[in-house]
Amino acid sequence: MGTERLLSRNEKVFRKGVSASSIYRLETGCIRTCANSSNGRRLIIAFYFPGDYFGLELHEKHLVSAEAVISSKVLVIPAKSLAARAATDLTLAKHMLAITNAELRRAQNHNLLLRNSANERVANFLFDMKQRNGRKDVALFMSRQDIADHLSLTIETVSRALTKLKKKSAISRVTRRHVTVHLRKRLAA
Amino acid sequence: MGTERLLSRNEKVFRKGVSASSIYRLETGCIRTCANSSNGRRLIIAFYFPGDYFGLELHEKHLVSAEAVISSKVLVIPAKSLAARAATDLTLAKHMLAITNAELRRAQNHNLLLRNSANERVANFLFDMKQRNGRKDVALFMSRQDIADHLSLTIETVSRALTKLKKKSAISRVTRRHVTVHLRKRLAA
């Protein structure tokens, strides 16, 4: 069920404010969801990887925009009044509950992230990337600016944190889009 | 359905780590959920007010502790393997979806809060209290320390922010447990 859609780098999947008529499952690539803070800064709410669902809002309109970080393939699942259908369809309700719960978990995890120091935010972010990636060699599809906007830091601070972690051998082989993450008691800064 | 339970100030509803066998609906009073950060600080994840559900974790064990901020009355809803029952019970599944979604919304809102400056965090917190309270005269059941631990600030910074807001007439009648919140373009700091 659903139709596939290919997106090129930086292309929008959907825009904040438009009515939410589908949900999405990422097949390949990487997606980011964005909003704007009161002071005009870009906020990256979450990154999604293959297998993740995104775009589910139990709301009339999307509260965030979604964009492709790199060329990506998404499965678009039309969902006319999902909430209404879930009222009578047990399977759908269960599915939506699972997706909402995964999203809640991500939000709670991000909450904890944002309460740490800059070094810890970067370290925990990399650790999270490693976990979701499954291997210690992590392909970072996103730019330093993306990371900064996700962690609510500046690009300079992210860069300095990476340098520190590298010096402590908590990470290695750091390039623009790659990093090898070593465990070392959760990279504590 | 469910049984009532009375709690006195600072009494625990449940403790982090124990198995999650019930969900709770707050009848009267105020509840806070707590965890600890890696550096030993207390984190207040959320405050709950009458009508709110809390304690639902689609997880074996509670990830936070819940405590009464003031004397409170909660409805304890036994829920043996909620997730399993939701798999066959549509009404329950719908209910859980609604509760999970409310929790997600709270978490997302808190996320935005944490990305602001100290003054904005305090201002937005008060604005949120006003919204949930329904009137501009807000009874703050929690201490300054509770507010600080919720916003990831120090008690001194919270105090200074309140002083600033008072000077700008964004709030008035500030006492230990009360504040009158005026709108004034979202209290922007």
Place this chain on the structure above:
DNA sequence: CGCGTCTTTGAGTCAAGTCAAGACTGGTGG
């Protein structure tokens, strides 16, 4: 009234932000 607790205020410090160069990368065309 007196005491303990909570809150506010002040002074100095430190972590992260800002501003400004400089270095690296990857893609393009000569």
Place this chain on the structure above:
DNA sequence: CCACCAGTCTTGACTTGACTCAAAGACGCG
């Protein structure tokens, strides 16, 4: 194949907002 260019990333010097430490002030309860 190399030189160049634009965009990205790193590093350094300085500033600033929030934290720490310290003390004084205000409640609220016995």
